[in-house]
Each structure stands twice: as structure tokens, then as C-alpha cells.
Amino acid sequence: MRGSYGPANPRDRAVCMTNCPTLIVTVGLPARGKTYISKKLTRYLNWIGVPTKVFNVGQYRRECVKIYKSFEFFRPDNEEGLKIRRQCATTALNDVREYLSVEGGQVAVFDATNTTRERRATIMKFAEQNGFKVFFVESVCEDPDVIAENIVQVKLDSPDYIHTDTEEAVEDFMKRIKCYESSYQPLDENLDKELSYIKVIDVGRRYLVNRVLDHIQSRIVYYLMNIHITPRSIYLSRHGESDLNIKGRIGGDSGLSDRGREYAMKLRKYIQEQNIKELKVWTSQMKRTIQTAESLGVPYEQWKALNEIDAGMCEEMMYEEIQKNFPVEFALRDQDKYRYRYPKGESYEDLVQRLEPVIMELERQENVLVICHQAVMRCLLAYFLDKTADELPYLQCPLHTVLKLTPVAYGCKVESIYLGVDSVNTHRNRPENVMAQRSTEDALQTVPAHF
């Protein structure tokens, strides 16, 4: 008899899980965006379901050397400094091993300069010993404006410089960069031709991609090639209040209520006042988002991928009816709202997969207003604000409120703008009792009021 009969729980295809974990290794002088790329990539991978973690060697160094004095620490002839830095890298790699081999991590991002071939050889040996695939991400940039902006955005507020005035901090950091320059050995077309890597040149003007080995590396390359750092804002909003919202019913394809139409007019006014440069407007293919966009009086694009989560057999039901007709389903959903799939419908997990091309295109674009739905908006918001799968289904995305997201430093600034039009509340919190045998009262404890 043949051995395996298929896995006991055949893995749902979310992302092709490579058999061995991947170690992403950044390479580049200071202020080349390595940490920015590391954090952003990690956020993306976690969102699409690939457990990923950043290991920033600078942070290990700060834990070891409590107070940063000056660039002298980084001088290539500072034996004491070199010793500490080597030790920090080793400690970080040990944590990487723990994360990938023991804790179930799939990708680790080793965020450091890694500017010498010697250091990279050490890392590769470590990876080989542990059965990790290595993928290098090098950032090369000589544009002084980009580097200056980088320093302003993320270095001045770093723990290293928090007590230093701006001019001194910049001067010291420039000297810090200089400490690395003489020994910097960029990934080389010939010497490193057996390695798997992407070289990002001048913040994405140009890329060199070498030996992409598998699916996850291919996705990483695609992602890195679509992101940019041009300042812009993303506006997230739900459709205006709908007729089914008022009745406390989920899903469906109803039109706007009077108040929903009022919101659409207020949204139009808000957008006009904001005077946004070349705003793109996206909607789903459901009537209520399109009606909302119609009020704006500007062109918009419909995306089927932005449609609300399909509640399958529970479409157009009230929560009370779901409890009555499918009490076990209702309880299962409260037990694991992210992974729960409606019968003949979708889960939040499915939604994320469906929304990935939307996120990819949002990364490519500049100013965009996305008019969508509660569950969809929660997924998009979770991506931008780095929320976990547990938090995602409970994010607050009330009607008649615009969320303005603006990338800043390593993250995203959120402004919540309530446009002053009343609506029902559609947010149902997780009740205390999630057991299937719970009483109807317990099950409906957190259902929001409706007409």
C-alpha cells in the first residue's frame, strides 16, 4: 500500500507554503530604506497569511548598548564596537532560528546593513545549517535628497537621536553612513551570481532580480516592484446607509436610504473641500456603493473584488434569524470570526485573498477613495494598520465615516472623519458566550439596534 493518503487537514491554498522557511536578508548602507522595506514587506506577508517577523539588528544593539553616544561606535576600527555588533547579529540570528524552526514562522526578515560579503557568508552558512532558503533584498541609492528625507522621516525620532538636536543628529548620522561606505561590497553580478536576490535601485526606478527560486520569492519581488514612497492618501469609506442596514439585515444588494443619500452628498462636499490631486474613486459592484459614488459626480471604477463578504445561506437575514435558523453556525462564527465561512459563502480569510489584487493596485496608485463595505473595509484597514487576524473582524468601521490613511515614517497615520449624518450601528461585538449550546439571549447579546 502506498504511504501517504493526503494530509489529514489538506492545507487550504492561501499562499504556497514552501517546504522550508525563508530568510530575507536586507543589504545596504544606512538610510536606504531597509527597515522601511522590512516592515512593509512583513506587514504584507502577514496579511496574506504568511507568518513573518522582522529581526532588526539595530534594536538588538540598542538593547545591548543602552545609550547611544555617537557615530564613533560604528567606526570600522572600533574593536569594542565591532565585537558588540557581531554579538548582536548572532543573538538576532538565534532568535530567527527560534522563530522559523520552533515557533512556526514561515519568513524571517533579517534587517541590518549586511554590507560585507563576509557577513553575508556567515548568514548563509547559518541558513544552510538550519534548512532556510535565503533571499537578499538590497537597496542602493545615491540621491542625496532621498537620503536627507529618509533621515528626517525616521532617523531624527529614533531612540538614538531622540535627545539630540536636528543639526547635530544629521551630522552624526552622515558620519555613521561614512563608516560603512569604505567596506561596502554591493551584491555583484558575477561574484554573487549564485545567490537569490533583488537589488532595488533609486527607490524603485530600476530592479535587478537574480535567481528567484520559488513562489514566495516571486510574490516578494512583485510586491517590492509595486510599492513607492510618493506621498499620498488613501480614503476608505463604506457606502451610505442602506435600506437593509436599517432593517438590521446583512448582505444583499439594496439601495441607499434617505440618510445614506445624505451621506453621499456630504461625502461629495468633503472630497471637493479636500482638493485632492488626481483622486481615483473605486467602488464595488453592489448598488449601494455605486449609488454613493454617483453622488460624487466624478468618474469611478467598479471592482467585483470589493463586493461585501458573501454570507451564503445567511444573505439578507437579521442576526436574530441566523440565531433562529442556524444557531450552531452563529456560535461557530463567534468562536473564530476570521476563519469562519458562511455556508455556501465566504470567510474573512477568503476576503483577504480576494482583496490582494486591490491592495497591490492601491500600492501602485496615489490618491484613492475606496467606497466599499464593512467586512471589506476591515480587511483593507487591517492591512494598512498591521492588525492581526484576531483583531481584523472586530475593527470599527462605522457607516458615514471616512478613514483617511496617510503613510508616515514606518507606518500609517489614520484620521477618522465623521460626516455628521446619523445612521444605524452595524458593529456586532464578540459576545461573552460563544458556545453552541448558549441561550438565544446570550447569542444576541451584542446585536446592534435596528428598526
Place this chain on the structure above:
Amino acid sequence: VHGPRELHQNPLRKIWMPRTSNGLPQRPITQRRVCMTNCPTLIVTVGLPARGKTYISKKLTRYLNWIGVPTKVFNVGQYRRECVKIYKSFEFFRPDNEEGLKIRRQCATTALNDVREYLSVEGGQVAVFDATNTTRERRATIMKFAEQNGFKVFFVESVCEDPDVIAENIVQVKLDSPDYIHTDTEEAVEDFMKRIKCYESSYQPLDENLDKELSYIKVIDVGRRYLVNRVLDHIQSRIVYYLMNIHITPRSIYLSRHGESDLNIKGRIGGDSGLSDRGREYAMKLRKYIQEQNIKELKVWTSQMKRTIQTAESLGVPYEQWKALNEIDAGMCEEMMYEEIQKNFPVEFALRDQDKYRYRYPKGESYEDLVQRLEPVIMELERQENVLVICHQAVMRCLLAYFLDKTADELPYLQCPLHTVLKLTPVAYGCKVESIYLGVDSVNTHRNRPENVMAQRSTEDALQTVPAHF
């Protein structure tokens, strides 16, 4: 700028569209499938002969058309063959052959005129200008043409010095070319090598500095390495992603539907039923077939529906479930017989026959939606080597259409019968198909387009082509 317009749902595609002030429905609102950039794109290949330019051109064109971007290849060699009826020898390509140069320049110009026609008049979105384009001068001419016509230019250069790859290329696609069809192999190879030499001295590859303002991808050594410069928009980004995922390692893709299901037997569509007895028999036969084929490192993929998983379970090997491979969602018609759809939704039934590709079931999907859903599956199939995909009728039609370059009109009527494996093997510029019927009876689930597709047709006309069922 206008206020809120009344919305009307297109009955075929189930798309909400505004009515204009005179009451007529607007031209379809932009539907996001692929970002339709405002201006068309001209892809320009660059490279010595036998570097895979035509292979890339055809494959890329097939992919773009499948995802809904109207694309066409303009192969200058073909224009040359139309002009110079009989190919004599490599001498035609000698850099000092004035007559030859004149003809070749004329052919390039004719091809560009056709490009203009396609992109500016016929509604094409992408044109692939497939020629060597090895000199900076020729590329400058093309860029000027593109600028005059408002086309974006994206270069795709293929660089390769591996003699084995070049030799294999010549065997695969040159020996059977019209140029060499009457020449014996040894002579043909010798002549072609001399032809390549004619280009080498004047070849100016895309240069890191001289060409730094251009948008291009340089594919080195059949994908070992890529240089990507100034990707300008969504379509260029998709093109780069696609080119970086394809490979030329020989392999086969096996497409099969699940074994016959209980709902199949009853003539019902959709649902999530299990296999019938004959379906289970098919699964066992499939297992035997796969074992006999002795396929190297075969990956098996299924949908998340019971019938494909049951089929895979019989194989006794690991498999991966893809929700994206689920059958088309028939929405309100799920689990109905065609007779019932005709009874309950006669207009819908007729609309589907009018445009089966774009027709979306009420609260369901269209073939067009399916293609979008399946794009990541196709991308991963390109990355993989030997794969067996166990899926469903509509899904299999979409995948098959991609591999066999079928149009949107043909796609929904492709034959994908139960209990039959389609073995697809890339060869030359296309795909060889072998159909292997594993000898287990089943119902037929293929419904042809009836003659009468009008909404007011009789029940008899509507059900004319419904296949027999129990």
C-alpha cells in the same frame, strides 16, 4: 461633473450602470479587470535571433488576451516572408546587402502601420512588435512612431549566450519555419548560425546608462536574471510579473474534472455533491493512469468542493485545495436542472445563450468572473512543472482556453467531458493536447448553444440542446 444618476442593472452582466439624462444607459462604466491605461501600449522585443523573442511575444499575447486585454503580435519576419516569397539564404540578412536592408526596413514600416491601425482604430490595447530591433537607431524610429501616436513603449529584451539553449531553440522552432521547411537539418542550422552572425556586430543591447530613461525588462539566460527599468503603469507591472514567472523546462499539465457526481446524474448544475459509483470508478482509473505515467514530482490540485477532493483522495498522494478552482457559482440557479431554469428564469436562460461568456447568473458568476478568479492559478501553473488539476467543467474550460489560446466566444463551449484527462505539453510556440478517455461511462454535461436564443422562444427551443440525464 454631474449629480447622482439613476442606476439600472444590465440584465446580462448584472452590472449597475447609470442612465444618462436622456434616459439611455451610459456606455459601460469602467469595470476593473485589468487597469485600462488611457493610452495603448507598444511592447517592443529586442534581441538576436533564436533568443526566444517570438516565444515570449506569443505567450505574453496569449496571457494578455486571456485576462481580457486585447493584444496582438506583429512579427516582422512574417511580413518579410510575405514580401520575399522564397527564402534563399542568410545572405539576405548581411549588413551590407542594400536590397535586403531596404526590404526589411519597408516590412518594419508596414508592420508599424498595422500596429497603428490595431491600436488606434480597431480597439487593440497592446501591440507586440516582434523583431530583432537590435540597433539603437531602429528603436529610436519605433519610439518616435509611438510618441506620434500616443502609445506607451515597453521593451522586452532577451539576452542569452548559452549555446545549448540556442541550439534547442533552433531545433524547436527554426527548422520547421517556412524559411527552412525545404532545407535539410544540417544545412538549415548552418545557415541560421550565419544569420545570427549578421546581427551580432551591430547589436546594441539596452544599456544601463544610455537607455536609462526607457521602460524595459531585460531577460537574461532564460530567466535566471532580470533587469527591470522604469515600470510605468499597471499593465507593465503585470507583464513583468508574468515574464518573471514563466519558464521553458519541459513538463506536462494534466486537466481533469472530478469523477461523475450525484448531481451530474440528475442533470443538476452546481452544488457540492459527492461522487456517484461511476465517479468513484473513474477516480480509481485515474489513480492507475497517473501511476503508469510515472510522472516526476507530480503536484495535485483540487478545488474545495467535495467531488474534486474525493477524486483526489483516491489517488493516494498529497494534494492542495484551491478555493479559486471551485466551479462557477450559478447563484440562484444552483442545483437546478436546465429544465427548471427555463421554467423559473426563462429570460435569464436566454440571456445566457446570447452571451455565455459575459452572462452572470443572478447572485452568481460569469465565465468572465471565473477568468479573473483563476488568474493566480494560471500564474502558479506557469511557475510549476508537472501538475494535475482536478476541477470542474466551467473552470476547466477557462484553463484550457488559456493554454490553447481560445477566444472568449469559444471558451464557454469547449469540450471538457467527464472521465477524460487532457494532457497538455508545451511544444514550439504552443501546446500539444492529448485527450485520454479512461473508459468509465458517464452522463454528458455539455450543452451546446441552441439555434434560438431569443427571450421569447418556446420551451422546446430553449431545451433543444440539453444533454440527457436520469
